[in-house]
Amino acid sequence: MGDTPGPTEPTLEEQIAAYQREFQDLDPQVEQIVSALGRLNRRMNVAYGRQTATLGISNAEWEVLKALVLSGAPYQMGPGELAKRLGLTPAAMTHRIDRMVAEGLVTRDRDETNRVRVIVELTAEGREKWLEAMRLATVFEEDLLQDLSQAERGALGEVLTRLLRRVEHAQPDAGGRLTDLD
Numbered sequence: 001m002g003d004t005p006g007p008t009e010p011t012l013e014e015q016i017a018a019y020q021r022e023f024q025d026l027d028p029q030v031e032q033i034v035s036a037l038g039r040l041n042r043r044m045n046v047a048y049g050r051q052t053a054t055l056g057i058s059n060a061e062w063e064v065l066k067a068l069v070l071s072g073a074p075y076q077m078g079p080g081e082l083a084k085r086l087g088l089t090p091a092a093m094t095h096r097i098d099r100m101v102a103e104g105l106v107t108r109d110r111d112e113t114n115r116v117r118v119i120v121e122l123t124a125e126g127r128e129k130w131l132e133a134m135r136l137a138t139v140f141e142e143d144l145l146q147d148l149s150q151a152e153r154g155a156l157g158e159v160l161t162r163l164l165r166r167v168e169h170a171q172p173d174a175g176g177r178l179t180d181l182d
Contacts, residue, residue: 012036044144051136055129061100065130068106068122075122079108082120105129 010018012035016028049059057065067085068075077085083093097120100106105126111117122130145153167174 009039012039047140048137051140052133054136055132057103057105057129057133060096061103061105062130062133064096064100064120065105065122065126065133068120069127069130075127076119079118079120100126 012032015035016026016031019026019031020028045059048062052059052062063086064082067082068077071077079093079097080090082088082097083090086093088096097106097108101108104123107121107123109119109121111119148156
């Protein structure tokens, strides 16, 4: 019953041809770029999810670990700041932190200088999971880019960064998510 593969995704060429058939104003070059970026992003997220799963953490937990590491030593943030950075509701962030505290990845304590404030802090185990995920990601990413020369990598990085800046400027509120993906 579960052995039958689902319908296959059309190739980029098939997708663009179908779009052009239904929408004649389509620029096929633009559609190829945008569709390829979307598919690449989706497949990379699946690959990263498989890697984090081997470490016993989810992509959602990885996002929290990453945010704490990016905050710099001593790797602490308030739950509200984490929620905002990750585009989550406070309730969803609380649920995620609860899980991560139970798994030993983070601690949650009251701020000694302001007892109303809560601080989420990366544990040694959480940092080790982050480092191991980075090691796995580095291997995957090097393999992904193996066919590109250093010059091509540099050019691709510059072009993608320009596109990202354009979207960030046009959609400054689109950094997070509107709903939780847990």
